[in-house]
Amino acid sequence: MTLAPDGLARLVSAALPDEGLTSADVEVCCYGPDTAILGDEHGTAVLTVKRSGNDLAVAWLVLLAVHPDCQREGRGRALVAACAAKARAAGAVDLHLGTAVPRYVWPGVDFRFTAALAFFEAVGFEPYGAACNMAIPTSFRADSSADVVVDRENGDGATALASRSFPHWRDEVERGTAAGNCYAARSGVATIGFACHSVNRAGWIGPMATDPERQRAGVGRSLLGAVCASLSDAGHAEADIAWVGPVGFYAKAGAVVSRVFRNAKLTL
Secondary structure (H helix, E strand, O other): OOOOHHHHHHHHHHHOOOOOOOHHHHHHHHOOOOEEEEEEOOEEEEEEEEEOOOOOEEEEEEEEEEOHHHOOOOHHHHHHHHHHHHHHHOOEEEEEEOOOOOOOOOOOEEOOOHHHHHHHHHOOOEEEEEEEEEEEEOOOOOOOOOOOEEEEOOOOHHHHHHHHHOHHHHHHHHHHHHOOOEEEEEEOOEEEEEEEEOOOOOOEEEEEEEOHHHOOOOHHHHHHHHHHHHHHHOOOOEEEEOOOOOHHHHHHOOOEEEEEEEEEEEEO
């Protein structure tokens, strides 16, 4: 029987007590489309396999957790082997760690998780890059320019912009809008930017983007200020900006690199 979200959240809490994953976070990231749950309450792996346009499959090990009382018994290796076999059977040639856009728990393996890094090296995963999160005080605010209005999204403007210019973020924008955690910037009737929070992880900011034709005009700062205000109202003094691209943009707003993650893959 597949482990339910609350059971998986308890397992992750036991294995990674400082991570703060909620049952809701786990349900969103680990029980979405194309995802399989392998294991039980002693050890669980979450595998996502998707078909790409050329009919090849892409596979991600979204999460692997073994209860501390059951570690060093071979459960982790067995779960990785089972995921690799399932991904290979689906036509995947590589198994990636963590980066299962649009529903991911982490953008890789946190470099602070020394035991996890050593484990994945031991079972054959090869590093190929890194990603980072940045932390920002939710006290950050920025005014909009005279012709731009930023407000909570209650229509489909943000989704339309994502579909047109950032299609890999459409799913997250749709979920953020449905949850009331997406903000849109508009100039007249045109949506020129969006920013979401708490889409995959409570308190995490992202995705966030500005229409390529309106960048460097302060739109992004206004959106960042809006989501920070929303998170502050929800009781968060600080927020993580997930899987950061432009470090300099967020650094100017007072954000600092808070977590760094290794990207790695296992050749199947």
